[in-house]
Amino acid sequence: MTKLGVNVDHVATLRQARGTSYPDPIEAALLAIDGGADQITIHLREDRRHIQDHDLVRMKSSIDVPLNLEMAAADDIIAAAVKIKPDTATLVPEKRNELTTEGGLDVASARFELRGCVSKLRNSGILVSMFIDPETLQVDASISAGATAVEFHTGSFCDAADEIRASAELERLVIACRYAASKGLKVCAGHGLNTKNTPAVVRAIPEIVEYNIGHSIIARSVFVGMREAVREMKEILFAGGRK
Ligand code: PXP
Numbered sequence: 001m002t003k004l005g006v007n008v009d010h011v012a013t014l015r016q017a018r019g020t021s022y023p024d025p026i027e028a029a030l031l032a033i034d035g036g037a038d039q040i041t042i043h044l045r046e047d048r049r050h051i052q053d054h055d056l057v058r059m060k061s062s063i064d065v066p067l068n069l070e071m072a073a074a075d076d077i078i079a080a081a082v083k084i085k086p087d088t089a090t091l092v093p094e095k096r097n098e099l100t101t102e103g104g105l106d107v108a109s110a111r112f113e114l115r116g117c118v119s120k121l122r123n124s125g126i127l128v129s130m131f132i133d134p135e136t137l138q139v140d141a142s143i144s145a146g147a148t149a150v151e152f153h154t155g156s157f158c159d160a161a162d163e164i165r166a167s168a169e170l171e172r173l174v175i176a177c178r179y180a181a182s183k184g185l186k187v188c189a190g191h192g193l194n195t196k197n198t199p200a201v202v203r204a205i206p207e208i209v210e211y212n213i214g215h216s217i218i219a220r221s222v223f224v225g226m227r228e229a230v231r232e233m234k235e236i237l238f239a240g241g242r243k
Pocket residue numbers: 007009043070090092100101131151189190191192193212213214215216
């Protein structure tokens with residue numbers, strides 16, 4: 001069964017906008033799990049714009065599904081991860097001025113530096129995934145850096161300006177996912193996915209065993225509630241994109 005990781009960062013974004021103690025991303029995570037989330041995903045950014053260190057500690061002790069921590073390969077974040085021990089660490093690129101993670105991590109250009117970081121995380125019992133663009137070069141580099149999973153950045157597909165571009169981007173994802181699965185990697189995907197664009201990906205790429213989706217679910221939950229927003233996305237995955 002294809003798994004759904006729900007990213008609750010933007011509940012913390014709303015809290016940080018006012019400096020209040022609500023809304024609580026942990027409460028959101030518990031509702032998401034109630035709605036069928038198989039995993040909770042959070043990103044401890046270096047600028048701490050949404051998730052805070054105390055959220056990470058409380059999240060780990062409050063949920064009974066795996067915790068996936070998106071993180072830059074920075075020393076202080078690695079130290080936090082090793083201390084809290086999420087089930088998975090997904091290494092992502094990070095730029096201070098970006099609104100969100102704009103592209104995949106260029107593992108091919110930094111595989112030797114990343115190897116040390118991956119081994120620190122793996123030695124702490126944390127599974128390491130690389131958030132990469134759908135390119136075989138990046139898949140090979142992820143393997144050589146020691147990752148056992150990859151998450152493909154679906155942003156170029158989701159943001160494609162027209163159908164021709166979208167189908168070319170989907171084809172890139174198909175090729176990269178097949179390649180990664182053939183190498184024995186766990187294949188995940190995420191970024192920019194919503195109830196309109198996810199079915200096509202699910203139908204085209206059975207190799208994807210896990211989706212990590214945040215912004216669209218949190219946005220939808222404003223109107224229908226967290227449980228229902230997660231349930232809608234789970235139904236799409238359950239139906240193999242045929243809904
Ligand atoms: N996966 C990774 C690695 C991400 O960085 C993000 C964005 O935080 C997501 C998934 C979720 O993307 P979105 O919020 O667009 O669904």
